Amino acid sequence: MTTIAIPAGMPQYDDMPRFDVERVRADFPILDREVNGHPLVYLDSANTSHKPRQVLDVLAGHYAQHNANVSRSVHTLGTEATEAYEGARAKIATFVNAPSVDEVVFTKNSTEAINLVAYAFSNASLRADADSRFRLGPGDEVVISEMEHHSNIVPWQLLCERTGATLRWFSVTENGRLDESNLDELVTERTKIVSLVHMSNILGTVNATSRITARVREVGALLLLDCSQSVPHLPVDVVDLDADFIVFTGHKMCGPTGIGVLWGRAELLAAMPPVFGGGSMIETVTMQRSTFAAPPARFEAGTPPIAEAVALGAAVDYLTGIGMRAIQWHEKEITAYALDALASVPGLRIFGPTVPVGRGGTISFALGDIHPHDVGQVLDALGVQVRVGHHCARPVCVRYGVPATTRASFYLYTTTGEIDALVRGLEQVRKVFG
The missing domain is CATH 3.40.640.10 (Type I PLP-dependent aspartate aminotransferase-like (Major domain))
Incomplete structure (x- = not known):
C-alpha cells in the first residue's frame, strides 16, 4: 500500500483540540462571494461540494x-x-x-x-x-x-x-x-x-x-x-x-x-x-x-x-490532512444543531431520521403547503443556496406523498451561523406565503 504524503505546509488538523471551521473556510475562495447582495450561504454540498485552493492549484x-x-x-x-x-x-x-x-x-x-x-x-x-x-x-x-x-x-x-x-x-x-x-x-x-x-x-x-x-x-x-x-x-x-x-x-x-x-x-x-x-x-x-x-x-x-x-x-x-474523523464529528454537531433549529420552524416536516444518530448532514423537509420551488427562490434571494425537487430520488418522494422537498446539506465548511441564516430565511418564506 502506498502511504499518502501530506503536502508540506498543509495544516495538521488532527493535532488540534477542536475542528477550526473558520480556518477550513479560508481555503475555499468561493465562500467569500456574495449572492443577491447577501453573503453566500451554501447548503447544497450533497449536490456538489466546493473546492479548496489546494485542489484548484493542483x-x-x-x-x-x-x-x-x-x-x-x-x-x-x-x-x-x-x-x-x-x-x-x-x-x-x-x-x-x-x-x-x-x-x-x-x-x-x-x-x-x-x-x-x-x-x-x-x-x-x-x-x-x-x-x-x-x-x-x-x-x-x-x-x-x-x-x-x-x-x-x-x-x-x-x-x-x-x-x-x-x-x-x-x-x-x-x-x-x-x-x-x-x-x-x-x-x-x-x-x-x-x-x-x-x-x-x-x-x-x-x-x-x-x-x-x-x-x-x-x-x-x-x-x-x-x-x-x-x-x-x-x-x-x-x-x-x-x-x-x-x-x-x-x-x-x-x-x-x-x-x-x-x-x-x-x-x-x-x-x-x-x-x-x-x-x-x-x-x-x-x-x-x-x-x-x-x-x-x-x-x-x-x-x-x-x-x-x-x-x-x-x-x-x-x-x-484535516482528518475524516474530525470532519465526521463536525458534521454530526452541525446536523444536531440544524435538526434542533429546524424543529423550531412552525409547519416544517423533516423527512428521514430526526435525531443525529445513523444519519449524515443532509436534511430534506417540507414547509407546510408551500411548494419547495417557492421556498428555494425566496432563500436564494437571501443568498441561501439549497436544492429543491426530488433530488434524483423520486421514489422517496412518492413514499412520503410529496411531489418534492427542500434539501439543506452540510460539509466541513458549514457553520452554525449558516444554519441560523437558513432558519431566518424560512421565517421570511412563511411571511411571503402566509
Missing part, C-alpha cells in the same frame, strides 16, 4: 506544467502525467483502505461506475463461458431499495429488461430507515447482486449494512454500495464494509467534476468482462479478435480524465 498546475497523455508516451511530460495519474490512484486506494491499488478503477462519476458493473453483468450474460456470478437471466433477481438515487435504480432496471431477471427492493420506514423485516424473503438464492446506498442523498440515513451483508454472503450473491454521500463525509474502509464493489464521485469530496471511482475486489474485477472498448484497455488486437488488459486498465478505455484524477488525489490529500 488542477491548474497539471495543465500548466505536466499536460500529456498517460500510459503511452516515453517522453518526460508523458512520464510525469502517468506518475501523477497513477499516484492519485494509490492515494485513493489508501483513502478507502483498498487491499490493492489495482482495485481502483477511474470512472466519470458514480453513475458511470454503477453502469459499468451493470453492463459487465449484461455482457457476461451473453457468454456461456463467463463467470457464473455475473451471468443473469430469467429466474435471477437483483435487489435494490426504495431509498436509492436514480443512478442506482435505472441501470438495474435496464439490466433486468435486457436479461429477463427480476428487480426487487427494500422499502423505507416512516422514520427514514431501510425496512429489513423481510430480509430473508427478499435476498434469496435467486439473488445475484444487492445494490444499496450507504448514505441517502435525500434522507441523510446512514445504512448499517451488516445484517444485509451477512445475508448476501449466505446466499452467495454480490454486494455493491453507493458511497457517493459517505466517502466525502466519514471514514470508509472497504475491508470493514465487506462489500464487493463501492462507488463514489470526486465532485462531492472537494474534487473536480468528471471523475469518479469504482472499487472492486481484485478477483471480481479480473472475472468481469470489459464494457468499453478502445485504446489502453487491450492486451493484443488483431483483425479477428482482441484480448484485454488486466484491471484496472481493462475498464479505462481511451484517454481518461487525467487532470481530474490528479486533482482528486489532491482532494484526498486535503481531506486526509
Whole structure:
C-alpha cells in the first residue's frame, strides 16, 4: 500500500483540540462571494461540494506544467502525467483502505461506475463461458431499495429488461430507515447482486449494512454500495464494509467534476468482462479478435480524465490532512444543531431520521403547503443556496406523498451561523406565503 504524503505546509488538523471551521473556510475562495447582495450561504454540498485552493492549484498546475497523455508516451511530460495519474490512484486506494491499488478503477462519476458493473453483468450474460456470478437471466433477481438515487435504480432496471431477471427492493420506514423485516424473503438464492446506498442523498440515513451483508454472503450473491454521500463525509474502509464493489464521485469530496471511482475486489474485477472498448484497455488486437488488459486498465478505455484524477488525489490529500474523523464529528454537531433549529420552524416536516444518530448532514423537509420551488427562490434571494425537487430520488418522494422537498446539506465548511441564516430565511418564506 502506498502511504499518502501530506503536502508540506498543509495544516495538521488532527493535532488540534477542536475542528477550526473558520480556518477550513479560508481555503475555499468561493465562500467569500456574495449572492443577491447577501453573503453566500451554501447548503447544497450533497449536490456538489466546493473546492479548496489546494485542489484548484493542483488542477491548474497539471495543465500548466505536466499536460500529456498517460500510459503511452516515453517522453518526460508523458512520464510525469502517468506518475501523477497513477499516484492519485494509490492515494485513493489508501483513502478507502483498498487491499490493492489495482482495485481502483477511474470512472466519470458514480453513475458511470454503477453502469459499468451493470453492463459487465449484461455482457457476461451473453457468454456461456463467463463467470457464473455475473451471468443473469430469467429466474435471477437483483435487489435494490426504495431509498436509492436514480443512478442506482435505472441501470438495474435496464439490466433486468435486457436479461429477463427480476428487480426487487427494500422499502423505507416512516422514520427514514431501510425496512429489513423481510430480509430473508427478499435476498434469496435467486439473488445475484444487492445494490444499496450507504448514505441517502435525500434522507441523510446512514445504512448499517451488516445484517444485509451477512445475508448476501449466505446466499452467495454480490454486494455493491453507493458511497457517493459517505466517502466525502466519514471514514470508509472497504475491508470493514465487506462489500464487493463501492462507488463514489470526486465532485462531492472537494474534487473536480468528471471523475469518479469504482472499487472492486481484485478477483471480481479480473472475472468481469470489459464494457468499453478502445485504446489502453487491450492486451493484443488483431483483425479477428482482441484480448484485454488486466484491471484496472481493462475498464479505462481511451484517454481518461487525467487532470481530474490528479486533482482528486489532491482532494484526498486535503481531506486526509484535516482528518475524516474530525470532519465526521463536525458534521454530526452541525446536523444536531440544524435538526434542533429546524424543529423550531412552525409547519416544517423533516423527512428521514430526526435525531443525529445513523444519519449524515443532509436534511430534506417540507414547509407546510408551500411548494419547495417557492421556498428555494425566496432563500436564494437571501443568498441561501439549497436544492429543491426530488433530488434524483423520486421514489422517496412518492413514499412520503410529496411531489418534492427542500434539501439543506452540510460539509466541513458549514457553520452554525449558516444554519441560523437558513432558519431566518424560512421565517421570511412563511411571511411571503402566509
